[in-house]
Amino acid sequence: MAEICCGVVGESESSCDSGSREARKRRMELRRVRIDPGVKRRRLELCSPRDCDNSLESCGTDTEVEVVLSPENGRELQSIRLPPILKPLLSSSSHLNGIDVEILPKFGIASVCGRRRDMEDAVAIHPSFCRREHETTVGFHYFGVYDGHGCSHVATKCKERLHEMVRDELLLDDVVESRNSNNWWKCVMERSFTRMDKEVVAWNENVVDSMTVSCRCELQTPECDAVGSTAVVAVVTPHKIIVANCGDSRALLCRNGKAIPLSTDHKPDRPDELNRIQAAGGRVIYWEGARVLGVLAMSRAIGDNYLKPYVSCEPEVTITERTEEDECLILASDGLWDVVSNETACGVAHMCLKGKAAAPPPSSLENEGGESSDKACNDASMLLTKLALARRSADNVSVVVVDLRRAT
Amino acid sequence: MSVASSSATFMARALHTGGNQDNETFHKFFECWIVEQSQHLEELVSATKDCDQEQLDGRNGRIVTQSELDERILRPKITQVIEHYEQYYRAKSRWAWNNVLSMFNPSWRSSLEDAFLWIGGWRPSMAFHLFYSKSGLQLEAKLAEIIRGLSTGDLGDLTPTQLGQVNELQKVTIREEKEISEKLAKQQETVADSTMVELSHAVTEAMRESGDDIATAADDGRVEASLATKEEGLAEVLRRADDLRLKTLKEVVSVLTPAQGVHFLIAAAELHLRIHEWGRKKDATRHQNHRGVGGGSQ
Numbered sequence: 096m097a098e099i100c101c102g103v104v105g106e107s108e109s110s111c112d113s114g115s116r117e118a119r120k121r122r123m124e125l126r127r128v129r130i131d132p133g134v135k136r137r138r139l140e141l142c143s144p145r146d147c148d149n150s151l152e153s154c155g156t157d158t159e160v161e162v163v164l165s166p167e168n169g170r171e172l173q174s175i176r177l178p179p180i181l182k183p184l185l186s187s188s189s190h191l192n193g194i195d196v197e198i199l200p201k202f203g204i205a206s207v208c209g210r211r212r213d214m215e216d217a218v219a220i221h222p223s224f225c226r227r228e229h230e231t232t233v234g235f236h237y238f239g240v241y242d243g244h245g246c247s248h249v250a251t252k253c254k255e256r257l258h259e260m261v262r263d264e265l266l267l268d269d270v271v272e273s274r275n276s277n278n279w280w281k282c283v284m285e286r287s288f289t290r291m292d293k294e295v296v297a298w299n300e301n302v303v304d305s306m307t308v309s310c311r312c313e314l315q316t317p318e319c320d321a322v323g324s325t326a327v328v329a330v331v332t333p334h335k336i337i338v339a340n341c342g343d344s345r346a347l348l349c350r351n352g353k354a355i356p357l358s359t360d361h362k363p364d365r366p367d368e369l370n371r372i373q374a375a376g377g378r379v380i381y382w383e384g385a386r387v388l389g390v391l392a393m394s395r396a397i398g399d400n401y402l403k404p405y406v407s408c409e410p411e412v413t414i415t416e417r418t419e420e421d422e423c424l425i426l427a428s429d430g431l432w433d434v435v436s437n438e439t440a441c442g443v444a445h446m447c448l449k450g451k452a453a454a455p456p457p458s459s460l461e462n463e464g465g466e467s468s469d470k471a472c473n474d475a476s477m478l479l480t481k482l483a484l485a486r487r488s489a490d491n492v493s494v495v496v497v498d499l500r501r502a503t
Numbered sequence: 504m505s506v507a508s509s510s511a512t513f514m515a516r517a518l519h520t521g522g523n524q525d526n527e528t529f530h531k532f533f534e535c536w537i538v539e540q541s542q543h544l545e546e547l548v549s550a551t552k553d554c555d556q557e558q559l560d561g562r563n564g565r566i567v568t569q570s571e572l573d574e575r576i577l578r579p580k581i582t583q584v585i586e587h588y589e590q591y592y593r594a595k596s597r598w599a600w601n602n603v604l605s606m607f608n609p610s611w612r613s614s615l616e617d618a619f620l621w622i623g624g625w626r627p628s629m630a631f632h633l634f635y636s637k638s639g640l641q642l643e644a645k646l647a648e649i650i651r652g653l654s655t656g657d658l659g660d661l662t663p664t665q666l667g668q669v670n671e672l673q674k675v676t677i678r679e680e681k682e683i684s685e686k687l688a689k690q691q692e693t694v695a696d697s698t699m700v701e702l703s704h705a706v707t708e709a710m711r712e713s714g715d716d717i718a719t720a721a722d723d724g725r726v727e728a729s730l731a732t733k734e735e736g737l738a739e740v741l742r743r744a745d746d747l748r749l750k751t752l753k754e755v756v757s758v759l760t761p762a763q764g765v766h767f768l769i770a771a772a773e774l775h776l777r778i779h780e781w782g783r784k785k786d787a788t789r790h791q792n793h794r795g796v797g798g799g800s801q
Contacts (some may be wrong), residue, residue, distance in 0.1 A: 205663065205671045210632055212677055477663045478649065485639030 200236045200331060201498035203472030205480040209430060209492050213311060215243035216428050216493040217254035217324075222228060225262055231274055232265055236331045240344050240493050242428035244391070245322035247311035249295050249398040253324050256294060260287040261330065275335075281412045284339035288326065288397065295398045296450035323391070323398030324458055326410070327426055334417055336424060339410035341395045343429045347437050350497075353418040354441035357413050360432075361395040363387050368394040377405030421499040422448055423475070430490035431483045440479055444496055447475035472496045512537035514594045529598040533611040536591055537779060544582050544772040547765050550580045556761070569656070569762070584768050585753060592749050596742060603738040611781025614789075622687060622744035627680050627751040630771075631673045634658070634755060637770040655796035656762045668758045676751050683743050690736040698729050 178291035200222050208214040219239040225232035237258045243250030264283040299319045314317055323467045325342025338346040348355040361368055364385035372379055372387060372394060378390035387394060387405050399406045423444050431440065448471050476494040483492045513532040554572045554663035561567055599606045607622045619626075645655045661669075695700070706722050752771070756764040 189558065205666070208673055209667060210635060212628070214674070452617065473663060480637070481642050481666070482646070484635045485642040487636075487639070 104456035125336075156324050201469035202238070202470050203469055203474065203476040203496045204494070205473070205476040206493035207241065207480055207484070207491065209484055210487075210489050213247065214491055215247040215250055215324075216430070216491040217243065217247070217250040218493050219254045219258055220495065221258045224258055225265055228281060234333045235265070236326070236497075237261065238331065238424070238426055238495050238497060239326060239328045240426045240428055240495060241324045241326050241397075242342065242344050242430075242491070242493070243322070243324040244396075245399075246310050246319075248310045248312070248319075249281070249322050250324040251310075252295050252298065253291060253326050253397055257287065257291050257326060257328065260294075261328065263278040263287075264290075277414045280330075280335075280337045280414055284337065284410050284412045288339065288341055288408050288410045291326070292397050296400045299398075299400070320401040321390075321399065322401075323396040323406070325393065325428070326397050328410075329357070329424055329426055329497070331499070336415045336417060336499075337412065338415070339407060339408045339412045341397060343393045343432075345427060345429075345432050345491045347425045347427075347440060348415065349422040349425065349441040349444055350418065351422070352441070352445050354437035355415075356437055357415060357424075359411060361393050361411075363392065363394045365394065371407070372405045375404050377402075384405045417499065419501060423472070423499050424497040425475075425479070426497075427479070428493045430488045430489060431479060431494055433490065434483050434486035434488045435479065439482075443478055443482065445477040447471055447478060447496075448498065448500070469498060472498050510539060510590070510594075514590075514597070529594070529605070530611040532594050533609075536587075536594075538778065539587060540772055541776055543587060544769060544776065547580060547584065547772070548771045550576050551762070551765055551769075573761040577765055581756060581761060581764050581768065585756065585770075588749060588752060592745050595745060599738055599741055600602075602740060605733050606741055613779060613786050615782030615784075615785055616778055619778075622678075622683065623741055624745060624748055625775075627744075627747045628673065628677050630755055631669065631676070633774060634669060634767060637729065637767065641740050641766070656760075657766050658759070658763050660786065661763070665758055665763075671756065672751070672754055672758065679747050683740060683747065686743065687737075687740045690733065690740055693733060693736065702726060702729055742769055 097433060202220060204218055204220065206216055206218050213398045217240075219237070219241070221237040223234065223239040225235050239253065239257060241253040241257075261283065264286050268351040299322075325340075325344040327338065327342070327344040327346050329346050330337040334358065336348065338357040340346065341361065343360040343362060344358075345360060346357040348357050359365070362385060363369065363372060363379040369379055377387060379385050379387060380391075382389045384392050386392050387402055391399060391402055391406055393406075395407045395409065396402075397408050423442055427440075435443075459496055473496075475496040479494045479496070480492045484495075510532055513528055513535060540654070554576055557567045557572060595606065609617070609620075609623060612620065621627075638661060641657045641659035642649065643656070645659050647656075648655055649660055702722075702725060706726070709719065709722060756767060759767055
């Protein structure tokens with residue numbers, strides 16, 4: 096979680112069930128703690144009210160988001176509670192031909208600062224993130240991992256907004272007949288990423304004067320133009336897994352113990368990417384690895400306005416039909432992938448999902464959040480994170496594990 | 504423990520005399536303290552061995568629980584080691600009160616250690632690197648057991664809550680560390696403030712006019728007064744840095760179970776002692792080479 100290490104303001108997850116006042120209060124407290132006391136008081140005052148407004152605002156519009164990412168006693172890394180609101184409505188959905196709709200996906204998150212001095216990763220999880228009146232989007236779950244560079248604010252913006260953009264694009268009614276086709280998904284994702292990129296760039300320009308940000312770069316031009324983020328987004332539907340990727344975070348499917356990457360890292364020395372960059376008039380310079388113009392070690396990203404058009408925000412989209420053999424989906428920042436291979440990650444997740452079902456570990460004395468917080472997935476994400484740290488990952492590490500096994 | 508009393512003795516003596524040769528005395532205190540640390544390290548190691556043994560064999564024919572071992576063996580040992588660290592920082596702050604400059608240029612440290620010091624001591628955020636490195640080594644060693652869900656009792660099987668707490672603590676520590684670094688920067692910049700520039704100019708002029716290399720007593724007084732305020736500022740920065748060091752150490756240990764805490768303290772002591780030793784060896788070698796070149800002169 097980005098909040099853990101960098102004192103970012105705001106979080107997109109909001110709870111809207113009636114009993115969430117307590118939770119919101121707790122989040123406000125957390126937020127107060129989270130504001131960097133190192134910044135000038137003046138900015139701190141500007142920051143807090145805006146922050147609160149945001150949380151109420153998103154509460155009004157986001158009526159289906161049920162995830163509350165709240166600190167347990169202010170100490171829990173992440174606990175997730177899913178109030179059972181949507182069940183009756185969704186179980187009566189006739190559209191889905193009797194397929195067991197996983198309304199409440201099982202997933203686990205771990206996100207730590209690790210050996211870096213700044214936290215620039217952000218994670219967003221939004222189960223059932225589309226409005227319920229659209230039956231075609233029932234049971235669509237959103238998972239995103241963003242790894243910022245330069246500063247954390249672009250990753251934070253992605254965390255706050257990208258799922259909303261994907262949802263907006265999904266709910267556009269103009270092309271109903273082509274809904275759910277692969278091409279449609281591709282367009283949805285591409286439009287969402289482009290909008291996100293535009294918003295980040297515009298936001299940079301507008302916010303420079305108002306001084307409402309407490310991140311490291313303090314949004315001083317031209318520094319804020321040199322800030323960006325990767326984005327790997329997975330929308331899991333009852334039948335498909337749609338992955339859109341921009342940058343070097345990665346989505347991996349574990350199917351029957353085998354590792355199947357659902358995204359391909361955007362590195363500047365990937366032959367097709369190298370061609371694209373050179374065709375656009377850019378250069379890739381090798382300086383501690385291949386870098387666009389000798390600066391950025393990835394060829395696509397959200398933000399990074401000064402490297403456009405060589406660094407593109409266009410995502411590569413893969414659409415995968417779900418099968419009975421699917422075990423889990425892993426989304427992670429390069430803090431994991433730099434030191435853990437796809438096969439190892441898949442193996443660890445496989446063992447956690449399988450092993451934990453049989454025998455709960457003796458170390459499970461603590462209660463891991465609410466009823467839907469999944470122990471096995473949390474253990475898998477946690478173990479992968481610890482493994483990355485053990486293997487001397489020098490970066491922030493963020494791992495999301497989504498259980499894809501059909502409920503029996 | 505005769506040596507244990509001796510670091511305490513140095514402290515007591517310093518309190519009485521007010522410490523004329525405070526630098527010298529703290530150097531001795533440090534040497535005693537480090538011998539004690541080495542003894543504590545051995546005791547920590549044997550405490551974990553005793554626990555392993557009792558878990559295996561039981562005690563007087565009955566089964567021993569982890570919590571019993573925690574309370575009877577591990578916690579008291581941890582408390583003792585933490586108190587030893589507290590004693591170190593108490594002593595340091597007393598001597599710093601008399602001579603803060605020596606704390607920024609500690610003669611009792613090797614040049615190797617000196618190069619890695621932050622405001623006269625270890626960098627607080629280093630504790631998290633130590634933590635991640637040690638827990639990482641223990642995790643890799645027992646990965647198979649951990650995946651099977653078996654508890655290893657060491658830093659390898661951190662719970663999600665613990666990892667979250669350490670992560671949170673790291674965030675706060677780095678923030679405080681940055682704040683203190685900023686405070687130090689401000690203090691260091693005052694070296695060239697108006698008073699100092701004016702004073703250095705006036706004294707230089709006076710020396711030139713009198714044709715003498717010796718400044719007047721009046722000038723000496725002004726210099727002393729100006730430097731005193733700088734030293735006070737440095738002492739305050741040092742105090743905050745030492746507070747953060749001790750606080751970080753205690754808080755990391757408080758997140759851990761007693762068994763894990765012992766492993767962490769062992770790693771901390773091992774690293775500290777070995778780096779000190781390696782640094783001294785390096786210094787000795789360099790010193791010898793110098794003597795060789797200089798034809799036996801000191």
